[in-house]
Amino acid sequence: MTGDAVTGDAVTGDAVTADAVGAAVADAHRREWAFVLAATARVARDIDLAEECVQDAYVAALDAWSRRGIPRNPGAWLTTTARRRALDALRRDRTLRSKLPLLIEPHSPPAVTEPAGPGSGTGRGGGTQPAGWTGPGGATGSGGGTQPAGRTGPGGATGRGGESAAGAEDDVIPDDRLRLVFTCCHPALAREAQVALTLRLVCGLTTAEIAQAFLVPEPTMAARVTRAKKKISAARIAYRVPGAAELPDRLDAVLTVVHLLYTTGHTAPAGADLVRADLVDRAIGLARMIQALMPDEREVRGLLALLLLTDARRDTRADADGRLLLLEDQDRSRWDRAAIDEGTALVAGALRGGSPGRFALQAAIAALHAEAPSYRQTDWPQLLQLYRELLRAWPSPVVALNRAVVRAMVDGPQSALDEIAELELDGRLAGYRYLPAAKADLLRRLSRRTEAAQAYRAALELTDNAAERDFLTRRIAEVAPRG
């Protein structure tokens, strides 16, 4: 590839329809946003400036691509354009440099072998890893620099600024998406801020879209995002992939955020629809991206498998009228076989080599369900064993509740009710709607109708999701003593 990505390198001729350009820009927004922003942030050294420049680049693409054709590599075009804008802004406005710059550690992330990335994403940093990236000790050259109170302003501008300027013209743009992801999910940020930042910076959603997804007013979400960005620069959260020692914990935070996004979409906390497909798709997209960037991390594989296997059932979780169907009643012939096959293959890899992590185990559980010919023919004893392992890897009361439900299939409903009674005393699941719902179902199976109705009502009080409310209301009617 030559450096003329900006001037065209177009695949299409001069007659490009507005529709085609619009579609190409939208497509590039969905696929390349994270790459473009991550690469621009390194040059802009300021997240807000980087975002502005990337947005400008997308706007510029609409015009440029309709006049000169859609470039062969839209991601590279957008990155080069956005990075140039950032450098221009920095040259024009010296005050931008004196702001607290994003703290950029020079070393490259460990794995940059993502074939889908624009500009043959192997990155010019390729030569420095893997020895270099683990050592934060070598960080002296980064950003604010070794000299306190900086000689040339906090940007340390002379040295790295020059290199960056050249970098913008480079053919090969380093893939900084992992830096972006780990920065958004830094443990010094509140979980809700991590989620909001990930959607904003990695997925490129607008604040309005994020606010809508989480049912909070837009100004609230805007304040949340602004505060998080401010903390990143003021507290000096480094723009880097954590070293080997910190990686397991930091990666777990990233995967938790992606999983939270998925579960929020999987059963929307409120509203008419059971599933929010936009959030679910974003979460799977993120999991895919991280998996491609960190192919050797088993928990990443586990998470992607878990999401695919769960999502394979998406279309069967409600009937034609939008009414919730339990696993038991779902039409298994309509499960997405391709997703199940992909998920199952990933599970195998996630379980190999040492004791598996919580995402791999959850994926294994989901795979067992997906492969069972029917609810009755599910391998319940094996499931129970997996839940025991999961509870060891992840001692969460929610896992204990799920284990109890599975135990009912092996040892009968009463043994499960005993476990649930203990969980009720524990108190950590107070307000968790699936606790009374599970209890109600077990009581129903034991024909303890009055108690079952009472538990269903308790669950009903805890959900605002219309499909779930409807399901629970029907169950109450079924078990209510006739008279």
Next chain:
Amino acid sequence: MTQYVILIYENERSYADASPQVWQTAMEAHGRFAGQVGEKGGKILGGEALQPTATATSIRGDVVTDGPFAETKEALGGFYLIEARDLDHALEIAKLCPAPYGGVEVRPVMDTSGG
């Protein structure tokens, strides 16, 4: 390098009722901490232990009152001013800071040089 302050918040009662032995242990722990910061590649620029909040005097406007600004179970009992590469480095150091009867808060120092 960036400057951070480590604010030590602890339950004062634990020290008020403490034996000389407890004090001795605390002093030694802080002595060790000073060494560990250097080993971690950070630097202590300053720091003090404070007299308990019973000795505090607050001023709001012109009004002088006896006592701390805010009454809390865990009160500011001391601080360090340190230098670290970034927040991760500062947190790594702060995790070593002794605070057996409470915890610590890490705050970046604002650069007011206006550069």
